[in-house]
Amino acid sequence: MSIFYFIAFLSILFAVLVISAKNPVHSILYLILTFFTFTIQYILLNAQFLAIVNFIVYMGAILVLFLYTLMLINLNKDSEPVKTNMVKIAAVLGGGCLMVVLVAALKAVGTSQPVLVKDPGLGLVKNLGKILFDEFLLPFEVSSLLLLSAMVGAVLLATRDKKPVVNG
Amino acid sequence: MDSFFKTVQSVPLNHYILLSAIIFSIGVIGVLIRRNAIIIFMSVELMLNAVNLLLTAFSVYRGDATGQVFVFFIMALAAAEVAVGLAIIVMIYRNTNSVDINVLNRLKW
Numbered sequence: 001m002s003i004f005y006f007i008a009f010l011s012i013l014f015a016v017l018v019i020s021a022k023n024p025v026h027s028i029l030y031l032i033l034t035f036f037t038f039t040i041q042y043i044l045l046n047a048q049f050l051a052i053v054n055f056i057v058y059m060g061a062i063l064v065l066f067l068y069t070l071m072l073i074n075l076n077k078d079s080e081p082v083k084t085n086m087v088k089i090a091a092v093l094g095g096g097c098l099m100v101v102l103v104a105a106l107k108a109v110g111t112s113q114p115v116l117v118k119d120p121g122l123g124l125v126k127n128l129g130k131i132l133f134d135e136f137l138l139p140f141e142v143s144s145l146l147l148l149s150a151m152v153g154a155v156l157l158a159t160r161d162k163k164p165v166v167n168g
Numbered sequence: 169m170d171s172f173f174k175t176v177q178s179v180p181l182n183h184y185i186l187l188s189a190i191i192f193s194i195g196v197i198g199v200l201i202r203r204n205a206i207i208i209f210m211s212v213e214l215m216l217n218a219v220n221l222l223l224t225a226f227s228v229y230r231g232d233a234t235g236q237v238f239v240f241f242i243m244a245l246a247a248a249e250v251a252v253g254l255a256i257i258v259m260i261y262r263n264t265n266s267v268d269i270n271v272l273n274r275l276k277w
Contacts, residue, residue: 004179004183005179005183008183008187011187011191012187012190012191012194015191015194015195015214016194018194018198018207018210018211018214019194019195019197019198019201019202019207019211024204024206024207027207027210028210031210031213031214034214034217035217038217038220038221041221041224042221042224045224045225045228046228047224047227047228047236049236049240050220050224050236050239050240053240053243054220054243057243057246057247058213058217058243058246061247062213062246062247062250065250065251065254066206066209066210066250066254069206069254069257069258070206072258073206073257073258073261073267087200087201088201090200091197091200091201092197092200092201094196094197094200095193095194095196095197095200096193096197098192098193098196099189099190099193102189102192102193103186103189106182106185106186106189109182111180111182112180112181112182113180113181113229114178114179114180114181115179115180115181115184115225115228115229116178117228118231119231122227122228122231122233122236123224123227123228123233123236127233128233128236128237128240131233131234131237132237132240135234135237136237136241139241143241143244143245146244146245146248147244147247147248149248150247150248150249150251150252151251153251153252153255154251154252154254154255155255157252157255157256157258157259158255158258158259160262
């Protein structure tokens with residue numbers, strides 16, 4: 001029971017560090033730690049498939065992509081843009097108001113039942129695979145098309161325009 | 169293994185919602201206070217992950233695996249979004265030599 005609260009505390013701490021770190025590289029490293037705490041939460045919920053996918057896709061693929069982009073862009077300390085304090089205070093107030101509204105709406109619901117893992121095989125690859133390739137076969141195929149088009153789009157956007165060849 | 173999850177999981181559903189709400193709000197604040205486009209992008213990822221965790225918690229709470237399939241689709245979507253978004257950021261950096269979002273105000277007027 002207490003392990004959930006410890007991991008939740010770590011998630012919030014690292015999430016705050018992500019948005020407050022001055023150096024963008026530190027920001028990405030803290031984001032990796034935040035995602036790692038989320039992976040632990042998935043394991044605690046016995047969603048093993050999601051834990052592995054979160055680990056591989058988010059921490060393996062997406063964060064590496066972020067790091068490489070940051071290295072490509074090569075930000076300097078003095079080129080790091082900073083907002084004025086007034087805007088920052090207003091932004092924190094706005095986000096805080098959102099959180100207060102969400103929490104207040106939650107308080108109105110009252111106490112809830114504890115989350116129990118009733119079916120231990122719920123989040124395993126066997127069970128999820130059966131559902132994914134039975135009920136969700138069409139969305140699955142459409143998502144493959146989406147990934148293909150995203151890949152083509154990314155390559156198209158990131159390649160430099162070639163100068164037209166004069167004699168060609 | 170079975171008894172491990174029985175003893176570990178006695179957390180009320182409200183606390184999962186609370187955690188997700190806090191992480192989501194941190195993401196919103198991050199989008200608002202930073203001007204570096206990459207960090208704004210990372211805050212969006214933070215918000216996506218908060219929603220993912222909540223969907224998984226509800227899925228386990230209801231004993232319905234559909235929520236976890238949905239999270240899987242969100243992750244595929246996030247991967248596509250990051251690839252295109254980072255390509256756009258790289259292109260913007262090539263054209264303006266900066267990732268400051270305040271430079272990109274030509275659509276404003």
